[in-house]
Amino acid sequence: xxxxxxxxxxxxxxxxxxxxxxxxxxxxxxxxxxxxxxxxxxxxxxxxxxxxxxxxxxxxxxxxxxxxxxxxxxxxxxxxxxxxxxxxxxxxxxxxxxxxxxxxxxxxxxxxxxxxxxxxxxxxxxxxxxxxxxxxxxxxxxxxxxxxxxxxxxxxxx
Numbered sequence: 817x818x819x820x821x822x823x824x825x826x827x828x829x830x831x832x833x834x835x836x837x838x839x840x841x842x843x844x845x846x847x848x849x850x851x852x853x854x855x856x857x858x859x860x861x862x863x864x865x866x867x868x869x870x871x872x873x874x875x876x877x878x879x880x881x882x883x884x885x886x887x888x889x890x891x892x893x894x895x896x897x898x899x900x901x902x903x904x905x906x907x908x909x910x911x912x913x914x915x916x917x918x919x920x921x922x923x924x925x926x927x928x929x930x931x932x933x934x935x936x937x938x939x940x941x942x943x944x945x946x947x948x949x950x951x952x953x954x955x956x957x958x959x960x961x962x963x964x965x966x967x968x969x970x971x972x973x974x
């Protein structure tokens with residue numbers, strides 16, 4: 817994550833006490849939560865389709881995808897609408913987060929390698945971590961968070 821300031825800017829989001837980040841370059845918009853229209857026979861983390869400007873956008877429960885316990889949406893719950901490059905194509909999808917915190921800029925020397933142990937989610941989803949006064953910010957590797965199987969299911973849902 818070096819280069820221009822846009823490459824280093826991330827939207828930080830919260831899941832419970834944990835803080836994660838996604839590169840701002842992939843974030844198209846942030847929506848107030850509204851329940852997606854359910855899809856039959858989808859995986860547990862695929863909540864359904866959210867209407868984003870007249871287009872059905874597959875929406876994932878980030879908590880379920882990471883193996884964290886589900887939580888009922890509240891007034892702070894948001895849907896991040898992302899355009900993510902996966903396997904040579906761009907997937908449009910929504911990610912449900914407990915809350916969106918801020919846009920933060922991380923300097924390249926602040927970003928540490930992902931730890932192999934000691935975190936409750938798969939470290940191969942992690943691009944890096946940044947130390948902050950309040951703890952760590954975990955930067956997602958979105959292409960790895962979304963497997964080829966996920967990409968296929970998202971495309972079918974769309």
